Amino acid sequence: MIRFILRRLLQVIPVFLGTTLLVYFMVFALPGDPVRALFGERPPSEAVIAALRQQYNLDQPFWVQYGLFLKNLFTFNLGVDFTGQPIAATLGRVFPVTVMLAIEALVIQAVFGIGFGLIAGLRKGKIFDSSVLLASLVVIAIPIFVLGFVLQLVFGVYLGWAKPTVGTDVGWDTLLLPAFALALVSFAYVLRLTRASVIENSTADYVRTATAKGLSRPRVVMAHILRNSMIPVVTYLGASLGGLMGGAIVTEGIFNVPGVGQKLYQAILRSEGPTVVAIVSVLVLVFVIANLLVDLLYAWLDPRIRYEK
Amino acid sequence: MTTSDVTITEAGTPADRPLLEIRDLAITFDTSNGEVNAVRNAHLTIMPGETVAIVGESGSGKSTTALAAIGLLPGNGRVSGGQILLDGEDISHAPEKRMIELRGNTIGMVPQDPMSNLNPVWKIGYQVKETLQANGRPSGPEDVAKVLSQAGLPDSHRRAKQYPHEFSGGMRQRALIAIGLSCQPRLLIADEPTSALDVTVQRQILDHLEGMTSELGTAVLLITHDLGLAAERADKVVVMYRGQVVESGPSLELLQNPQHPYTKRLVESAPSLASRRIQVAKEQGVEAADLLAPAAEALAADNVLQIQDLRKVYKLRQGLGRSSDFAAVDGVSFDVLRGTTTAIVGESGSGKSTVAKMVLQLEKPTDGRILFDGVDTSVLKPSELFKFRRRVQPIFQDPYGSLDPMYNIFRTIEEPLRVHKIGNKASREKKVRELLDQVALPQSTMRRYPNELSGGQRQRVAIARALALDPEVIICDEAVSALDVLVQAQVLNLLADLQSNLGLTYLFITHDLAVVRQIADHVCVMEKGRLVETGSTDDVFEAPQQEYTKALLNAIPGAKLMLPPEVA
Numbered sequence A: 001m002i003r004f005i006l007r008r009l010l011q012v013i014p015v016f017l018g019t020t021l022l023v024y025f026m027v028f029a030l031p032g033d034p035v036r037a038l039f040g041e042r043p044p045s046e047a048v049i050a051a052l053r054q055q056y057n058l059d060q061p062f063w064v065q066y067g068l069f070l071k072n073l074f075t076f077n078l079g080v081d082f083t084g085q086p087i088a089a090t091l092g093r094v095f096p097v098t099v100m101l102a103i104e105a106l107v108i109q110a111v112f113g114i115g116f117g118l119i120a121g122l123r124k125g126k127i128f129d130s131s132v133l134l135a136s137l138v139v140i141a142i143p144i145f146v147l148g149f150v151l152q153l154v155f156g157v158y159l160g161w162a163k164p165t166v167g168t169d170v171g172w173d174t175l176l177l178p179a180f181a182l183a184l185v186s187f188a189y190v191l192r193l194t195r196a197s198v199i200e201n202s203t204a205d206y207v208r209t210a211t212a213k214g215l216s217r218p219r220v221v222m223a224h225i226l227r228n229s230m231i232p233v234v235t236y237l238g239a240s241l242g243g244l245m246g247g248a249i250v251t252e253g254i255f256n257v258p259g260v261g262q263k264l265y266q267a268i269l270r271s272e273g274p275t276v277v278a279i280v281s282v283l284v285l286v287f288v289i290a291n292l293l294v295d296l297l298y299a300w301l302d303p304r305i306r307y308e309k
Numbered sequence B: 001m002t003t004s005d006v007t008i009t010e011a012g013t014p015a016d017r018p019l020l021e022i023r024d025l026a027i028t029f030d031t032s033n034g035e036v037n038a039v040r041n042a043h044l045t046i047m048p049g050e051t052v053a054i055v056g057e058s059g060s061g062k063s064t065t066a067l068a069a070i071g072l073l074p075g076n077g078r079v080s081g082g083q084i085l086l087d088g089e090d091i092s093h094a095p096e097k098r099m100i101e102l103r104g105n106t107i108g109m110v111p112q113d114p115m116s117n118l119n120p121v122w123k124i125g126y127q128v129k130e131t132l133q134a135n136g137r138p139s140g141p142e143d144v145a146k147v148l149s150q151a152g153l154p155d156s157h158r159r160a161k162q163y164p165h166e167f168s169g170g171m172r173q174r175a176l177i178a179i180g181l182s183c184q185p186r187l188l189i190a191d192e193p194t195s196a197l198d199v200t201v202q203r204q205i206l207d208h209l210e211g212m213t214s215e216l217g218t219a220v221l222l223i224t225h226d227l228g229l230a231a232e233r234a235d236k237v238v239v240m241y242r243g244q245v246v247e248s249g250p251s252l253e254l255l256q257n258p259q260h261p262y263t264k265r266l267v268e269s270a271p272s273l274a275s276r277r278i279q280v281a282k283e284q285g286v287e288a289a290d291l292l293a294p295a296a297e298a299l300a301a302d303n304v305l306q307i308q309d310l311r312k313v314y315k316l317r318q319g320l321g322r323s324s325d326f327a328a329v330d331g332v333s334f335d336v337l338r339g340t341t342t343a344i345v346g347e348s349g350s351g352k353s354t355v356a357k358m359v360l361q362l363e364k365p366t367d368g369r370i371l372f373d374g375v376d377t378s379v380l381k382p383s384e385l386f387k388f389r390r391r392v393q394p395i396f397q398d399p400y401g402s403l404d405p406m407y408n409i410f411r412t413i414e415e416p417l418r419v420h421k422i423g424n425k426a427s428r429e430k431k432v433r434e435l436l437d438q439v440a441l442p443q444s445t446m447r448r449y450p451n452e453l454s455g456g457q458r459q460r461v462a463i464a465r466a467l468a469l470d471p472e473v474i475i476c477d478e479a480v481s482a483l484d485v486l487v488q489a490q491v492l493n494l495l496a497d498l499q500s501n502l503g504l505t506y507l508f509i510t511h512d513l514a515v516v517r518q519i520a521d522h523v524c525v526m527e528k529g530r531l532v533e534t535g536s537t538d539d540v541f542e543a544p545q546q547e548y549t550k551a552l553l554n555a556i557p558g559a560k561l562m563l564p565p566e567v568a
Helices: A002-028 A034-039 A046-055 A062-074 A087-122 A127-141 A144-158 A176-202 A205-212 A217-246 A248-255 A260-269 A273-301 B002-012 B062-069 B096-102 B124-134 B141-150 B169-181 B199-216 B227-233 B251-256 B261-269 B280-284 B288-300 B352-359 B382-391 B409-419 B425-438 B443-447 B455-467 B485-502 B513-519 B537-542 B547-554
Strands: B020-031 B034-046 B051-055 B077-086 B107-110 B187-191 B219-224 B236-241 B244-250 B303-317 B323-337 B341-345 B367-372 B392-395 B473-477 B505-510 B522-527 B530-536
Touching (some): A087 A217, A144 A176, A176 A248, A205 A217, A248 A260, B034 B077, B051 B062, B124 B169, B227 B251, B236 B251, B244 B251, B261 B485, B303 B505, B323 B367, B341 B352, B382 B392, B530 B537
Parallel strands (some): B323 B530, B392 B473
Antiparallel strands (some): B020 B034, B020 B077
16 A cells, blocks of 8 residues: 555656646747736846846756756745745745635535435435436536626625625635635536436445345445445545646636636736746646545545555 | 344244235336336245245246335335235335334345445445344444354454455355344345355355254245255245246145146256256157167267367466466367267356357467367468358357347348358348248347347347358357246257257357256366366266266255156
């Protein structure tokens, strides 16, 4: 088991190098000159431009720039962005916000998705099942930027149950509405996956055997139907955690959440290579670690899967 | 404490009062095509401590009847008439709460398929423990281990900590028996408890089950499709056919003197009870003198297949690039005479199917030679191999999986002709019609699809397809194992007919010695990749030389039952 984890962690290295290289190259290849873009209407003197280029190593060839970036990364010196702010400080400010948002969304989609999915699956074909299925289809069909605005308008503006935008006031309570918006799409998938899995497991032979043993219905449902149905659902939930962090760009925009998505969007607009790559690198790490956790969880849920010792 | 429980329950039921009585039971399923009456007017009685078997083919309603007794009918099924009396209490419409009280404590169940009836995510010990807990019995590690060891699982403390996938089929079935009997129920419903297991394991399990239930005084309702097994294990046999009880009575009496036409057919065709090879000519009414000619011919004929020192080694991966060798087939040699049937028998994992695959050139032998008509098949060029395939055809086990569901029957049978570019469209259609006649299927079958046919009909289609190219050798890999007894008998008769008419050679792969007895001239017994015994069928059955062969023969259910010759 420990060997498996070590091997998976070693796999992070090529994945990390590959993705950062790719992202760095794409930012490098963006049309336009980031230094000139900084000054807008009043072009600076050539000397200033040259000095800035040298400061940010923009006069170096691509490989040298990338090499310097890696060197800085491993010495935990992420440098400063074009506005002079240290990138590490920026990351330290935006990531906790997005992590809070993602965790809250994950909990919402897990609790409601699994709960509704279980009830729908156990009552297959009944009214509850049909209406939940229909509702989830609606949620899947409508894009997040529409759903987000609707939620903002209804709960934030008309009903006034929550603040329509978050701004600087970041907390579990203020993030609830954006987390709900973020959770909605995956929630529909979790629900459908749980429902399908519950229906499949309900007719399994071991469930009938469990009933024949004299177990009560709640016990059969929890220990035999739900427990076994969790295997695909947990896999999906874990994989969606990475997606929640990356996918927060739109939601953070709608609700004005000062998180990773917003920062990343600004950095892309300004062609700030180092900031974009730094954010993406952390996101890659989150993805890889989330996947590793899913694999471990998977083995714990399904003992038939055992990784090499 | 547990022993006193038993005495109380035994005292609670006077010996002359039935433990379970099913009266005029009717069970209806609501399907999309309306109501289906799966069981009608079923009746049976089980006295305390008695073993009663329900025998019938798939779809006869035997399992449905048993499931009704423990309140486990599938969601769309319901008891639509009659009574199920347990100790005088009608439980046919008892509330779920009452059924939960009864299950485990009073009525236990051992289900059919040990592979799918244990929850793969819980340890064996936990699955025993929750049974004990639910029925209010002590459920500590000691109690769990005791229950498991009583069911014949050695080293039960350690075994309890393992998961189902770490158990073999036989061990899983023991675990299921342990669960079924853990709360010492007064009635145990055993639904085909051993049909998924090899014969020798089957015997051990049934012996153990019998020992345990007689010790505990448990009554058993045994569901089986095997009349021989039922007669050997049960005091009384109830025969069900198409949802109705057609006959019931004491086992031996029913077997020796069947009254109902269906029971008679069942007794006649039960392979476990047959004692001779199918005599095709006798059924067709041909004179004995005509019979001798082909037989003599066959004797004079050559060896169509010669298997010489055949080996197949698989590499087993053990991680980190290491691997170990596993010899699935290890030095097997035998000859197959033209126009005869040679059977390869063995339990699962004996390598018999691997031999068949190598003869069919679907797997390459690691070592050794396969001579077909004196020619080494391993050196065939692709074009020669194509011709070889025309002369050697397979029939596989699963008639559901081996026919393409998107091809109608005409296309299925015509395909080999088309592939081998034989004849034109008209002549191919004529040939398909002839083939359907040969396998006794109506020509109207041509336009139908596999899912519209029964298992027996599908296997006939598979036979017709194999015959399409006028092959010389047919390899039957468990060709009748998936079929019900009566259908199996029909297909075996058909194969015997075709052999005598067309001079076919069969290589018959099977785990079922009873089938071998009916169809084979020669037998090769395989164990763990090696050939342990070969000889003529009569010799091997009457005087087996090897311990393993003896064990296999002894394990055939009903083998020791004496039947009057006119029935056998």
